[in-house]
Amino acid sequence: xxxxxxxxxxxxxxxxxxxxxxxxxxxxxxxxxxxxxxxxxxxxxxxxxxxxxxxxxxxxxxxxxxxxxxxxxxxxxxxxxxxxxxxxxxxxxxxxxxxxxxxxxxxxxxxxxxxxxxxxxxxxxxxxxxxxxxxxxxxxxxxxxxxxxxxxxxxxxxxxxxxxxxxxxxxxxxxxxxxxxxxxxxxxxxxxxxx
Numbered sequence: 001x002x003x004x005x006x007x008x009x010x011x012x013x014x015x016x017x018x019x020x021x022x023x024x025x026x027x028x029x030x031x032x033x034x035x036x037x038x039x040x041x042x043x044x045x046x047x048x049x050x051x052x053x054x055x056x057x058x059x060x061x062x063x064x065x066x067x068x069x070x071x072x073x074x075x076x077x078x079x080x081x082x083x084x085x086x087x088x089x090x091x092x093x094x095x096x097x098x099x100x101x102x103x104x105x106x107x108x109x110x111x112x113x114x115x116x117x118x119x120x121x122x123x124x125x126x127x128x129x130x131x132x133x134x135x136x137x138x139x140x141x142x143x144x145x146x147x148x149x150x151x152x153x154x155x156x157x158x159x160x161x162x163x164x165x166x167x168x169x170x171x172x173x174x175x176x177x178x179x180x181x182x183x184x185x186x187x188x189x190x191x192x193x194x195x
Contacts, residue, residue, distance in 0.1 A: 114150030118181030
């Protein structure tokens with residue numbers, strides 16, 4: 001998994017909620033995003049600039065984040081991002097600190113590999129789960145999970161329960177369909193003509 005460096009500045013939390021919400025509004029107005037780092041005992045509150053996290057948020061890739069909060073460095077993963085419902089600006093980011101000896105849970109992008117038999121027969125290959133949830137030590141998690149589809153015939157599917165990757169535990173429902181070759185009108189016509 002690739003890593004990306006993000007620099008942040010520690011912030012203090014106001015005791016009264018009205019003061020806190022004013023402080024958060026001021027931060028956001030100044031192109032900053034409030035963040036929290038979990039998993040390290042006490043939660044660490046800090047801010048980053050929008051520019052600092054743009055390449056982490058707006059990408060299909062997953063990263064180990066090398067967080068630098070006022071010179072204190074920790075490894076973390078992006079856990080959650082909250083966006084403004086109308087403007088789509090980033091309101092808040094949660095990070096989770098990595099412990100090298102404890103497994104983490106992360107969503108990993110799925111990539112299909114090969115030309116499915118069913119596609120050659122006129123079917124259409126559809127990816128139904130763009131990401132799979134895995135549990136593993138962070139240094140074992142790959143950038144993507146490859147699913148081989150060359151063997152897939154018309155009307156056939158690949159389910160989560162049929163997949164396995166070394167060192168990873170898949171947490172999605174075993175019966176969930178990852179990808180399928182669907183029958184198209186053209187394929188039905190070919191099948192009918194062949195009868």
